Amino acid sequence: MSKQERWSKLLELLAVEGKLDVEEAAASVEVSAATIRRDLDELAEQRLLVRTRGGAIAHGVSYELPLRYKSSRRASEKQRIAGAVADMLGVGEVIGLNGGTTTTEVARALVLRVGAGQTEAGDGLSGPLYTVVTNALNIAGELAVRPQFKIVVTGGVARPQTYELVGPLTAGVLNEVVLDVAVLGVDGIDPQLGVMTHHEDEAGISRLFAERARKVILATDSSKMGKRAFARICSLDRIDVVVTDSGIAPDMVTRLTEAGIEVVAV
Structure with missing residues (x-):
C-alpha cells in the first residue's frame, strides 16, 4: 500500500x-x-x-479534507449517483458542473456514457455532444482532451483544496452564459436552511450556477442529508432533483418531496 x-x-x-x-x-x-x-x-x-x-x-465535523484525500470516501455510492445523473443529461445540452468528488464522478460517467456508445442520438449533431461549463480545474483537465466535449472554464482564483476557481473572474463568466442543467455537489442539505457548503466563495459560485440553469440537480451522498455547513448556496425551492444513495432516511425523502423536489436514491 x-x-x-x-x-x-x-x-x-x-x-x-x-x-x-x-x-x-x-x-x-x-x-x-x-x-x-x-x-x-x-x-x-x-x-x-x-x-x-x-x-x-x-x-x-465541518473540516474540509482536500479533494485528493476525499476521493475514496463512499466511492461506490458516488459512482452510482454519478451514473444516475449522467443518464439524466441529454446530448446537446449545456451542463454546469461545480467542483467536488461527486461532480468529478459525474464527468467521468459522461465519458463512459460516450465511450459505451450510448449517445447514438447525437450522431446527427455536428461538433461536440456535450458542452460543459465548469469552475473545477480537475474536471476541465479530464474532459478537455476528449473531442466529444466542449469545455468552458470560468477563470478565477484556484482553491488548492478542491481545485475550484472562485472570485469575480469566475462570476463574470457565469453571468454571461445560460445553462440547460447545473449539477452541484454540496456539503449539507437542511430542510429549513437549504443547500450549503463549507466556504462562502464556493457558495457564491454554486449559487450562480443554479441561477443560470433551467434545471438544478444535486448530486450528493446520503451522509450530507440533514447536515449544515458554514455558507448557504440557495433554498430548496431552487432545486429540481436530488440524486443520492439508498442510505437517505425516509423522513428526509418525505421532506424533500414535500418541497417539490424529485428524489432519486440509487
Whole structure:
C-alpha cells in the first residue's frame, strides 16, 4: 500500500470514528505502529488532523479534507449517483458542473456514457455532444482532451483544496452564459436552511450556477442529508432533483418531496 493510499485509509477511519489509536490504525492498515506515527505526524503538519498522545483526532465535523484525500470516501455510492445523473443529461445540452468528488464522478460517467456508445442520438449533431461549463480545474483537465466535449472554464482564483476557481473572474463568466442543467455537489442539505457548503466563495459560485440553469440537480451522498455547513448556496425551492444513495432516511425523502423536489436514491 502506497503512502497516499495509507493516508486516504487513515482519513477515512478518522472521518468515521472521529479519532484514531496508533495500534488500532496499524492493525487496520497492516503496517507498523512506527509507520502510523510518522503518517499521523505528517498529516498533522498538513492540518488534516490533530495529533494526540497515542493517536489523533479530527479537526471537527465541518473540516474540509482536500479533494485528493476525499476521493475514496463512499466511492461506490458516488459512482452510482454519478451514473444516475449522467443518464439524466441529454446530448446537446449545456451542463454546469461545480467542483467536488461527486461532480468529478459525474464527468467521468459522461465519458463512459460516450465511450459505451450510448449517445447514438447525437450522431446527427455536428461538433461536440456535450458542452460543459465548469469552475473545477480537475474536471476541465479530464474532459478537455476528449473531442466529444466542449469545455468552458470560468477563470478565477484556484482553491488548492478542491481545485475550484472562485472570485469575480469566475462570476463574470457565469453571468454571461445560460445553462440547460447545473449539477452541484454540496456539503449539507437542511430542510429549513437549504443547500450549503463549507466556504462562502464556493457558495457564491454554486449559487450562480443554479441561477443560470433551467434545471438544478444535486448530486450528493446520503451522509450530507440533514447536515449544515458554514455558507448557504440557495433554498430548496431552487432545486429540481436530488440524486443520492439508498442510505437517505425516509423522513428526509418525505421532506424533500414535500418541497417539490424529485428524489432519486440509487
